[in-house]
Amino acid sequence: MLHVLLPDQYLGEAGERIAEPQKRLMLAVLQTVVDDCTGSAYRRSTGQLGPVDSKAQVEASEYVASEDRSWPFSFRNVCDALGLDVAYLRRGISKAMERARFDQIAAKSLAEVPLSAETLSPAAFSAA
Numbered sequence: 001m002l003h004v005l006l007p008d009q010y011l012g013e014a015g016e017r018i019a020e021p022q023k024r025l026m027l028a029v030l031q032t033v034v035d036d037c038t039g040s041a042y043r044r045s046t047g048q049l050g051p052v053d054s055k056a057q058v059e060a061s062e063y064v065a066s067e068d069r070s071w072p073f074s075f076r077n078v079c080d081a082l083g084l085d086v087a088y089l090r091r092g093i094s095k096a097m098e099r100a101r102f103d104q105i106a107a108k109s110l111a112e113v114p115l116s117a118e119t120l121s122p123a124a125f126s127a128a
Contacts, residue, residue, distance in 0.1 A: 026078045030089075033075075036060035037093050038100040057097075064093055 036056040068074045079086045 023082060026073070026082055029073055029078060030082075033060045033063055034093060034096065037064070038096040039103075061097070064090055 036053070037060045064075050066075055069076055071077070076086055078084075079089060
């Protein structure tokens, strides 16, 4: 079976392909900011709920809160270029940071619970 593609099915609009690398770079900047604010997606996916790099988190938070438009890759300019709602994204990042803080506290609390054969035995649960 032969499949035919028309040029408009794979070329897109004129000038669209030129902007793609810049948009991919802008998306990468936003992903790095989210990772710095909340801990990397890789760390979360592997179940590592340990501490987030506090210096990177502070810098990323300041970047997100900034209203500066003089730099082409400022948070506002990146969001505008990608067609993203700045306020909505800020709220989402703020909520993700709160969850990350909660996860860090929970991970620290779990690490402090002594686990032994006695505390994990069925008898320990039935005695309670």
